Amino acid sequence: MTDRPSSPQLRERPELTQRPRRLRSTPGIRRLVQEHRVRPADLVLPLFVAEGLTEPKPISTMPGVLQHTRESFQQACREAVAAGVGGLMIFAVPAHRDADGSCALDPGGILAQAVRWAVEVADGVPVIADLCLDEFTDHGHCGVLDAQGRVDNDATLTAYGRMAVVLAEAGADVLGASGMMDGQIGWVRKELDVSGYTDTALLAYAVKYASALYGPFREAVDSALQGDRRTYQQDPGNARESLREVALDVTEGADIVMVKPATAYLDVVARVRDLVDLPVAAYVVSGEYAMVEAAAAVGAIDRRRTILELHTSVKRAGAGIIATYWATELARWLQEES
Numbered sequence: 105m106t107d108r109p110s111s112p113q114l115r116e117r118p119e120l121t122q123r124p125r126r127l128r129s130t131p132g133i134r135r136l137v138q139e140h141r142v143r144p145a146d147l148v149l150p151l152f153v154a155e156g157l158t159e160p161k162p163i164s165t166m167p168g169v170l171q172h173t174r175e176s177f178q179q180a181c182r183e184a185v186a187a188g189v190g191g192l193m194i195f196a197v198p199a200h201r202d203a204d205g206s207c208a209l210d211p212g213g214i215l216a217q218a219v220r221w222a223v224e225v226a227d228g229v230p231v232i233a234d235l236c237l238d239e240f241t242d243h244g245h246c247g248v249l250d251a252q253g254r255v256d257n258d259a260t261l262t263a264y265g266r267m268a269v270v271l272a273e274a275g276a277d278v279l280g281a282s283g284m285m286d287g288q289i290g291w292v293r294k295e296l297d298v299s300g301y302t303d304t305a306l307l308a309y310a311v312k313y314a315s316a317l318y319g320p321f322r323e324a325v326d327s328a329l330q331g332d333r334r335t336y337q338q339d340p341g342n343a344r345e346s347l348r349e350v351a352l353d354v355t356e357g358a359d360i361v362m363v364k365p366a367t368a369y370l371d372v373v374a375r376v377r378d379l380v381d382l383p384v385a386a387y388v389v390s391g392e393y394a395m396v397e398a399a400a401a402v403g404a405i406d407r408r409r410t411i412l413e414l415h416t417s418v419k420r421a422g423a424g425i426i427a428t429y430w431a432t433e434l435a436r437w438l439q440e441e442s
């Protein structure tokens with residue numbers, strides 16, 4: 105149905121040669137001229153696997169998201185794959201933590217195991233392992249600490265290098281380098297290459313802000329962090345700095361560059377898209393998830409439309425890959441609509 109402004113009482117019709125509403129007049133026309141549309145394959149599902157769980161455990165601040173057992177994890181991976189998602193991103197919650205995060209470097213550790221479990225059911229969908237120490241350290245920082253208690257950049261690189269080889273050996277297709285240490289991409293690339301893992305790709309969290317929106321994630325991984333990550337994650341007031349971070353990661357050998365969080369940083373996504381020719385990803389983080397779920401739960405917004413709109417915005421800004429806790433559900437909706 106059309107509703108053109110064609111009132112018969114109109115005595116004089118304005119001479120409009122440009123009528124943008126013409127292209128909005130029917131669902132078919134709107135579909136034809138749509139510039140950006142999220143595809144299931146654009147979506148990456150982050151999943152949490154916890155060591156020693158007998159039952160999947162809900163995360164109170166993220167309704168619908170679970171800490172998984174092996175069984176529930178593999179089931180969630182199968183459902184995501186069936187819905188057509190483009191990738192599975194694995195985070196692990198170990199039973200034991202220490203100052204150096206040594207479980208992360210253990211080939212039999214929970215993250216390496218979870219990667220193997222994912223590969224078993226992924227049916228060729230890329231398995232992305234998180235390459236960071238924060239889930240494994242008893243102080244909760246993304247790296248190891250020096251004698252003064254500061255995050256020691258270069259000692260952390262050594263650990264990331266060893267962890268990367270363990271995860272590549274476990275079968276991860278992609279490693280998500282999320283720790284924001286200087287030089288991490290170059291160091292890890294070199295360590296993978298000398299170990300023969302030249303095909304293991306690096307998803308660089310090139311731009312990662314010290315954001316309040318990671319709050320629910322910290323519950324999801326039982327984070328031990330006291331204080332904050334402002335000596336390594338970026339100040340939300342800075343945008344140009346992100347271009348520098350991206351340029352460095354590209355030079356060091358990143359295969360994909362990511363911006364995180366997503367919806368509050370769409371300007372940064374757009375600038376990064378303009379800067380590089382690599383695939384650009386954005387991460388719709390736990391706080392973005394929690395805000396929408398909370399608002400939808402009280403009836404303030406239409407849940408499905410909001411989720412679709414936010415992800416369309418991220419894609420429109422320039423991210424061809426979107427990590428999101430809604431990946432499976434959203435992929436199903438998109439399949440229904442196509």
Ligand code: PBG
Nearest residue numbers: 236238282317318321389390391
């Ligand atoms: C750290 C990491 C974090 C997230 C992903 N990887 C938390 C942090 O930096 O504190 C947050 C993801 C989210 O909030 O959904 N390796």
